[in-house]
Amino acid sequence: MKIAFVGKGGSGKTTLSSLFIRHLTANEAAVLAVDADINQHLGAALGLDEAEAAALPALGAQLPMIKDYLRGTNPRIASAETMIKTTPPGQGSRLLRIRESNPVYEACARRVVLDDGDIRLMATGPFNESDLGVACYHSKVGAVELCLNHLVDGPDEYVVVDMTAGSDSFASGMFTRFDMTFLVAEPTRKGVSVYRQYKEYARDFGVALKVVGNKVQGPDDLDFLRSEVGEDLLVTVGHSDWVRAMEKGRPPRFELLEADNRLALQALQNAADDSYEARDWERYTRQMVHFHLKNAESWGNAKTGADLAAQVDPAFVLREELAVPQPS
Numbered sequence: 001m002k003i004a005f006v007g008k009g010g011s012g013k014t015t016l017s018s019l020f021i022r023h024l025t026a027n028e029a030a031v032l033a034v035d036a037d038i039n040q041h042l043g044a045a046l047g048l049d050e051a052e053a054a055a056l057p058a059l060g061a062q063l064p065m066i067k068d069y070l071r072g073t074n075p076r077i078a079s080a081e082t083m084i085k086t087t088p089p090g091q092g093s094r095l096l097r098i099r100e101s102n103p104v105y106e107a108c109a110r111r112v113v114l115d116d117g118d119i120r121l122m123a124t125g126p127f128n129e130s131d132l133g134v135a136c137y138h139s140k141v142g143a144v145e146l147c148l149n150h151l152v153d154g155p156d157e158y159v160v161v162d163m164t165a166g167s168d169s170f171a172s173g174m175f176t177r178f179d180m181t182f183l184v185a186e187p188t189r190k191g192v193s194v195y196r197q198y199k200e201y202a203r204d205f206g207v208a209l210k211v212v213g214n215k216v217q218g219p220d221d222l223d224f225l226r227s228e229v230g231e232d233l234l235v236t237v238g239h240s241d242w243v244r245a246m247e248k249g250r251p252p253r254f255e256l257l258e259a260d261n262r263l264a265l266q267a268l269q270n271a272a273d274d275s276y277e278a279r280d281w282e283r284y285t286r287q288m289v290h291f292h293l294k295n296a297e298s299w300g301n302a303k304t305g306a307d308l309a310a311q312v313d314p315a316f317v318l319r320e321e322l323a324v325p326q327p328s
Contacts, residue, residue, distance in 0.1 A: 001272050002148065002159045002177060007184035008194045009039075009165040012214040015243060016184050017162045018045035022254045023265035024158050026116040030098050032109070034161040035123040036144050036174075042162045043121060046112050047251065058125025059143035062107050066143055069103050070094050070150045076313055082306045085142030086173060086292035088285070089150050090313030095322055096150050098157040104147065115254040122147075141174065148177040149288055152322050155276055170201045173291030179279060180272045184212050185229065187221035192228040199232070205287060208275050210234040212268065235267040281319045288318070 005017035014037065024031050035042035035056075043053035059066070067080035067087075074092035077083060089095060096104060109120040124141050144161065153159060161178070175181070183198055185191045195211055202209060213225045213236035225233050242257045289312050292300075296308035 001155075001157070001179045001276060002151070002153065002161070003272050004161045004163050004175070004178040004181045005184060006163045006181060006194070006198065007165065007214075008186075008190060011165075011184040011186055011191060011194075012237075013165070013182075013184040014039075014041045014045050014162050015247075016182070016212060016214060016237065017160055018042060019243070019257070019261070020182075020265055020268055021046065021119060021160050022114055022116070023262070023269065024160070025114050025119055026254060027269070028117065030157045031119040032098050032159045033112075033119050033121045034144055034159065035121070036141050037162050037164050039165075040123055040125075043112070043123065045246070046114065046119075046121065048112065049249075056110055056121065056123045057108050059108050059122055059147075060125045060141075062104075063143050063146075065107060066104055066146060070096075070146065074313075076311045078306065082304045082308065082311075083146070084292075084295060084300045084304065084308065085145045086149070086288070086295045086300075087146065087308070087311055088288045088292055088313070088316075089318060090311070090316045093150060095152050095318075096147060098151075098153050098159065108143075141172065145172055145174045145177065148174065149318075152318065152320055154320050155273070158272070170198075173287065173294075175202060175207060176205050176284075176287045176291070179208065179275045181207055181209050182212050182234075182268060183209060183232075184214050185225065186215050187213060187217075187224045192225070195229055195232070206280075206283060208278065210268075210271055212237065212264075215239075234271055235264045237261055237264050279320075282317055285317045 005013040007013040021031055021033050033042065043056055064080060067083040070093060071077045071080055071083060072092050072094040074090050076090050105120060109122045111118050112121045124144055183195050185195050199209060209232060211229045211232045211234060213233060216222055216236040216238050222236060240258055240261055242252060245251050293309055300308045
């Protein structure tokens with residue numbers, strides 16, 4: 001299952017995504033975690049110290065290698081240089097799978113040991129001083145979008161992406177890449193404003209969206225969220241001494257997380273698992289192609305000097321049955 005955590009800056013989406021990753025690991029699920037936020041705090045939330053978090057390889061720095069690997073023997077893609085972030089897979093493309101080993105994971109992912117198991121963690125990389133004034137952060141997350149376009153996952157396998165804050169996620173087609181999107185909202189007007197934007201933008205794309213109320217302190221906060229987001233409110237989370245200790249760098253064992261918060265995390269997993277039955281690989285592929293053609297026309301063709309519409313394989317549909325390991 002592909003799962004995104006979104007929300008305004010400071011809403012707690014990174015903290016909740018890290019708790020959800022720990023919860024999945026405690027339930028013996030296979031997890032690939034991706035930090036796609038400009039602030040790059042997911043590693044620290046998962047227990048890495050400052051040096052370890054800084055040493056995570058940047059996906060963006062490995063983009064040429066990622067493109068060359070995913071291109072495989074696809075005859076519609078003349079070279080890695082003609083691939084852009086939205087290039088869809090076709091016959092001959094290499095696909096990524098959660099549990100396998102491959103050159104992309106070897107170069108870009110690092111193993112993080114948690115209390116109840118381990119995960120793979122990938123990060124887009126920070127916004128460096130050299131990028132200031134000349135680069136858009138969305139160019140950094142292109143490698144994430146490309147990987148998601150080529151990823152095939154099944155039940156009991158989870159990709160959890162901590163997305164960039166606010167409605168910036170809509171600057172690319174990546175918002176359609178998920179089986180479930182959890183929007184973290186505080187019980188304030190600002191807290192729910194991103195929800196309204198997200199709901200409106202996602203309306204025509206069949207995005208499964210649920211709201212997680214965070215920093216909820218009492219019945220008045222709960223009533224406010226219910227009145228603002230209605231049935232989209234899935235669960236709420238309140239104060240956590242465990243989280244406070246984690247933020248100080250001294251987390252207890254995860255099994256000591258408060259019972260109410262453990263139940264909230266299980267509700268998130270249940271919602272994600274329930275969305276599995278609604279998977280529509282044809283729609284998923286169609287949306288992938290839609291955004292590729294938009295990007296090709298608006299800037300991709302000019303940048304690469306190629307007709308990127310020709311990269312679309314009309315007979316190809318990404319499906320779970322394709323999750324058969326291929327030689328690297």
